[in-house]
Amino acid sequence: MKQKIILILCLLLFGASIGAYGQNFRMRFCRDAQAYGVQHRRSGAWVIEPRYDNHHYADYASRNIRFVRCNGKWGVVDLSIGREVIACQFDELAYLMQPSSIVLARLNDKWGYIHTSGTVIVPFIYPTRRQARNSNSFTANRRVIAERIEREVRRMEMEERLIREAERAERVRRERAESERIANSFNTFAHKFVETNINQWQQRGEFERFADWQARVNDNTRQAKVLELFQEAEQMFIQERSQGFSAGNIIGVYNIEYEYFPLLTDMHGNLFLPVPINEAQSFRNKWESHLRMPRFAIKTTGWLLSE
Numbered sequence: 001m002k003q004k005i006i007l008i009l010c011l012l013l014f015g016a017s018i019g020a021y022g023q024n025f026r027m028r029f030c031r032d033a034q035a036y037g038v039q040h041r042r043s044g045a046w047v048i049e050p051r052y053d054n055h056h057y058a059d060y061a062s063r064n065i066r067f068v069r070c071n072g073k074w075g076v077v078d079l080s081i082g083r084e085v086i087a088c089q090f091d092e093l094a095y096l097m098q099p100s101s102i103v104l105a106r107l108n109d110k111w112g113y114i115h116t117s118g119t120v121i122v123p124f125i126y127p128t129r130r131q132a133r134n135s136n137s138f139t140a141n142r143r144v145i146a147e148r149i150e151r152e153v154r155r156m157e158m159e160e161r162l163i164r165e166a167e168r169a170e171r172v173r174r175e176r177a178e179s180e181r182i183a184n185s186f187n188t189f190a191h192k193f194v195e196t197n198i199n200q201w202q203q204r205g206e207f208e209r210f211a212d213w214q215a216r217v218n219d220n221t222r223q224a225k226v227l228e229l230f231q232e233a234e235q236m237f238i239q240e241r242s243q244g245f246s247a248g249n250i251i252g253v254y255n256i257e258y259e260y261f262p263l264l265t266d267m268h269g270n271l272f273l274p275v276p277i278n279e280a281q282s283f284r285n286k287w288e289s290h291l292r293m294p295r296f297a298i299k300t301t302g303w304l305l306s307e
Contacts, residue, residue: 025082027055027066036068038082047082058096058103065101065116067093076103076116085116094129100140104129113138115145119152186237193233194226201225251287254280 028039030050037050051070055077058065064080068088075088086103094104101116105124111132112124121139126132139145182188202222204213252262252270256277261284263271275283 025079027077027079038077038079040082048077048084052077052088058093059098062096062098065096074105078116086114086118097140100142100145102140102145104132115149117149119145119149121145121148186234189237190230190233193236194229197229198222198226251284254284 024041025038025047026041027036028050029036030046033050035050036052036055037046038048039046052068054069055066057063058067058076064078066077066079068075068077068084070088073088074090074093075084076086076093077083078085090105090107091109092106094106096103096116097113102113102121103116105112105114107124109127110124111126111129112120113122113132114120122132122135122137126135132138202217202225204210204217208216250264251273252264254261254275254277259274259277259280261273261275261280263273
């Protein structure tokens with residue numbers, strides 16, 4: 001933040017007073033793009049790609065500050081640093097006040113003042129230039145402007161920090177929800193159940209002959225046992241998840257493509273209720289009168305109401 005404040009103070013004290021000679025950047029017309037851009041004098045590289053259809057000096061005493069137009073909107077470029085310091089968003093830029101480096105501008109037919117750092121000095125709420133100039137917010141005092149800019153920088157940093165924290169909290173919430181979803185999914189449940197039981201099943205018993213064990217445990221019998229355990233896991237999963245199922249649930253918007261109603265429950269989240277499309281409207285109309293004795297089935301990694 002200190003670096004930002006120092007940069008702002010430099011703009012206030014020196015930005016508008018640097019002469020045209022000795023600039024590292026210049027406004028240049030690009031024939032291919034048929035537009036103006038900002039070019040580095042020595043390397044010829046574009047630091048701002050050509051996109052301006054018009055530009056002119058903010059005032060002839062401050063040749064570094066240029067008013068530029070893009071898509072019918074005006075902004076400000078500072079050639080001393082090769083940057084667009086005010087985005088092209090204004091209907092009109094009237095003039096630049098020096099040495100305070102504030103610009104009288106019109107936005108949505110309302111007048112106000114903005115500093116070349118991008119900080120609004122007088123809000124854009126006044127119908128005329130005179131009213132904007134005579135407002136209580138107006139000041140040309142560089143010290144007062146610097147204080148306002150510092151407060152604005154702190155406010156923006158606080159907003160950015162809050163946004164980052166909110167994004168991080170949302171990311172953590174989603175990751176936790178995804179972890180819980182995977183942990184509670186049928187695939188996870190079935191994998192653990194089958195793995196535990198198949199390992200026990202394929203061990204040789206204390207009183208089991210080797211030939212008998214070989215006959216009992218082979219590729220074919222193992223595959224059949226896995227299928228058996230999988231079906232057993234399916235029934236156990238459904239039984240566990242269906243306990244305490246509440247009949248007072250809400251059906252959502254019908255999915256035409258896959259022909260099901262989403263069933264919104266507090267305890268189990270979203271379930272899928274398969275209903276043929278030719279029966280969907282009647283089903284919804286009679287939803288409240290249905291005798292809800294649900295039967296469940298597994299579909300992919302989740303579960304749904306089969307009846």
